[in-house]
Amino acid sequence: xxxxxxxxxxxxxxxxxxxxxxxxxxxxxxxxxxxxxxxxxxxxxxxxxxxxxxxxxxxxxxxxxxxxxxxxxxxxxxxxxxxxxxxxxxxxxxxxxxxxxxxxxxxxxxxxxxxxxxxxxxxxxxxxxxxxxxxxxxxxxxxxxxxxxxxxxxxxxxxxxxxxxxxxxxxxxxxxxxxxxxxxxxxxxxxxx
Amino acid sequence: xxxxxxxxxxxxxxxxxxxxxxxxxxxxxxxxxxxxxxxxxxxxxxxxxxxxxxxxxxxxxxxxxxxxxxxxxxxxxxxxxxxxxxxxxxxxxxxxxxxxxxxxxxxxxxxxxxxxxxxxxxxxxxxxxxxxxxxxxxxxxxxxxxxxxxxxxxxxxxxxxxxxxxxxxxxxxxxxxxxxxxxxxxxxxxxxx
Numbered sequence: 182x183x184x185x186x187x188x189x190x191x192x193x194x195x196x197x198x199x200x201x202x203x204x205x206x207x208x209x210x211x212x213x214x215x216x217x218x219x220x221x222x223x224x225x226x227x228x229x230x231x232x233x234x235x236x237x238x239x240x241x242x243x244x245x246x247x248x249x250x251x252x253x254x255x256x257x258x259x260x261x262x263x264x265x266x267x268x269x270x271x272x273x274x275x276x277x278x279x280x281x282x283x284x285x286x287x288x289x290x291x292x293x294x295x296x297x298x299x300x301x302x303x304x305x306x307x308x309x310x311x312x313x314x315x316x317x318x319x320x321x322x323x324x325x326x327x328x329x330x331x332x333x334x335x336x337x338x339x340x341x342x343x344x345x346x347x348x349x350x351x352x353x354x355x356x357x358x359x360x361x362x363x364x365x366x367x368x369x370x371x372x373x374x
Numbered sequence: 375x376x377x378x379x380x381x382x383x384x385x386x387x388x389x390x391x392x393x394x395x396x397x398x399x400x401x402x403x404x405x406x407x408x409x410x411x412x413x414x415x416x417x418x419x420x421x422x423x424x425x426x427x428x429x430x431x432x433x434x435x436x437x438x439x440x441x442x443x444x445x446x447x448x449x450x451x452x453x454x455x456x457x458x459x460x461x462x463x464x465x466x467x468x469x470x471x472x473x474x475x476x477x478x479x480x481x482x483x484x485x486x487x488x489x490x491x492x493x494x495x496x497x498x499x500x501x502x503x504x505x506x507x508x509x510x511x512x513x514x515x516x517x518x519x520x521x522x523x524x525x526x527x528x529x530x531x532x533x534x535x536x537x538x539x540x541x542x543x544x545x546x547x548x549x550x551x552x553x554x555x556x557x558x559x560x561x562x563x564x565x566x567x
Contacts, residue, residue, distance in 0.1 A: 241515075263504075263507055263508060263511060264508045264511050264512060267504060267508060268508065273515055296497065296500070300493060300496075300497070303493075303496040303497040303500045304489065304493070304496040304500075306500045306504075307489070307496045307497075307499045307500040307503060310500060310503035310504055310506075310507055311456075311460060311499075311503055313503075313507060314456055314503055314506060314507060314510070315456060315457045315460060315461065317507070317510055317514075318456060318457050319457060321510075321514070322434075322466055
């Protein structure tokens with residue numbers, strides 16, 4: 182399982198054998214069955230989770246009971262309530278498994294210790310967060326400037342795997358549109374082809 | 375001017391004399407007069423700018439000509455169209471000076487070279503981006519869950535300097551409310567005291 186993490190890290194930085202040995206001591210494996218929670222709103226997010234296998238979602242629930250999808254994470258993604266993980270404040274997000282999943286967890290103190298013990302991990306996380314900031318910026322701009330159909334097309338282009346794996350109602354929620362609107366958009370797109 | 379940058383970096387990581395000497399070779403000083411542009415929408419953002427003195431804003435303009443404030447940056451802040459800077463795509467933001475400002479600029483190739491030459495800068499930027507991700511997450515959640523008055527109060531609590539220095543119409547735009555709404559909120563708050 183840890184080999185999935187190593188390949189993901191090595192896409193961004195080079196690791197020595199010693200680095201790999203050290204890194205592996207900081208992570209704990211965890212399995213989640215489909216629909217099982219990793220984190221519930223109001224709890225403290227104690228771990229940053231690397232998805233070695235499976236699919237999870239991060240979402241919050243409004244006063245009316247409606248779910249708002251925030252992030253999907255599958256093989257090679259990190260998932261957490263990042264604010265809660267770093268600040269120790271209560272989580273505002275829920276995280277659960279859409280598919281049964283294999284995770285590697287690292288605690289807050291171990292995350293700090295790891296970057297001191299294996300300094301190249303600072304570089305890895307710097308690049309990871311850099312990309313994450315870009316994604317967030319693009320999504321925010323997209324939510325302002327794109328129509329619902331454009332949002333779907335952009336998502337399908339940038340994340341074809343997500344469109345295939347994630348149930349339609351969750352994709353609609355992620356795009357901030359009604360499931361019926363998404364069905365209509367998909368029918369329109371098929372007709373245009 | 376570079377000493378402002380060093381103190382800011384040393385709030386997060388320790389620098390040796392040699393680190394400081396190396397770092398200083400990667401930056402170029404630039405002065406902006408009030409209202410002068412650092413970046414215009416559609417250009418490529420070639421530099422990451424550290425604000426040593428002054429105040430800038432990042433914003434975009436919609437089809438109707440309305441400005442939407444994205445970020446303010448003053449002493450100790452980094453400012454750029456981050457997506458454009460890293461990906462080389464066209465900038466979607468404008469950046470200009472609200473006050474006359476002293477900046478330190480680093481180019482994209484020099485940014486890469488700096489992190490390889492002075493590895494502790496990876497750690498510095500990792501912590502910087504980490505904080506930035508939290509701020510963005512909080513702002514996004516806040517924009518969904520808070521009323522206009524709550525948004526203003528939160529901003530005033532977390533950034534009293536911003537409330538004092540930035541013109542009222544720009545703060546209204548940053549909060550996504552009309553200037554008249556902001557005036558009404560401020561009057562209400564004064565009455566409550």
